[in-house]
Amino acid sequence: MNIQFNRLIRNCIILSSLSLVAAGSAFAQQSASASADASATIIQPIAITKTSNLVFGNYAVGATGGSVSLSTADAVTINSGTIAQPAANKGSPAAAVFAVSGEGSFTYAITLPSDGTVSLTGAGAAMPVTGFVSSPAATGTLTAGAQNVKVGATLNVGAAQAPGAYTGAFSVTVAYN
Structure with missing residues (x-):
């Protein structure tokens, strides 16, 4: 029974780890970013x-x-x-x-x-x-x-x-x- 219990714990740990990795991947896919250029023009003073x-x-x-x-x-x-x-x-x-x-x-x-x-x-x-x-x-x-x-x-x-x-x-x- 001890061996079965250890397998069950190990399987639970593996499943928990996989679900955390999957959840992290799902959250990472929910964001996006873009960049823009900034510019200015200096003109002749009046x-x-x-x-x-x-x-x-x-x-x-x-x-x-x-x-x-x-x-x-x-x-x-x-x-x-x-x-x-x-x-x-x-x-x-x-x-x-x-x-x-x-x-x-x-x-x-x-x-x-x-x-x-x-x-x-x-x-x-x-x-x-x-x-x-x-x-x-x-x-x-x-x-x-x-x-x-x-x-x-x-x-x-x-x-x-x-x-x-x-x-x-x-x-x-x-x-x-």
Whole structure:
């Protein structure tokens, strides 16, 4: 009986081992894995530099003042008031030009100054600059990695503005879309 008992124990141990191996194989077959590549592309940073300044030109101002608009196409419009531009000596009115550079074919947003943030100061009262416009308007495209942005605005001239040179500064911001 002892021999039978030993055979029974041995058979049980063998069967248990086989069932554990089979169970381990079954669990191993229940998982799978895959791999993926990771990548990144570093692009040219966007940059902006001033090429030329915004120049409103020369004006004579009467008793009521008014405003003068300068378009992105360098066209002057006297909107109101007693303002006159000399025919022979206009002072070379021109929109500001900014060179934008960066990654080719990328688009970017243009942010212009808000009304009330820019003034020209000089011999008399400060003259607010408002209504900034750009060409391209709100978004540009860096064809071959570059594009010029032209900026115009409206100069608000006070009544009987004191003669003299007036200057101020403004910023244009660009950012990739």
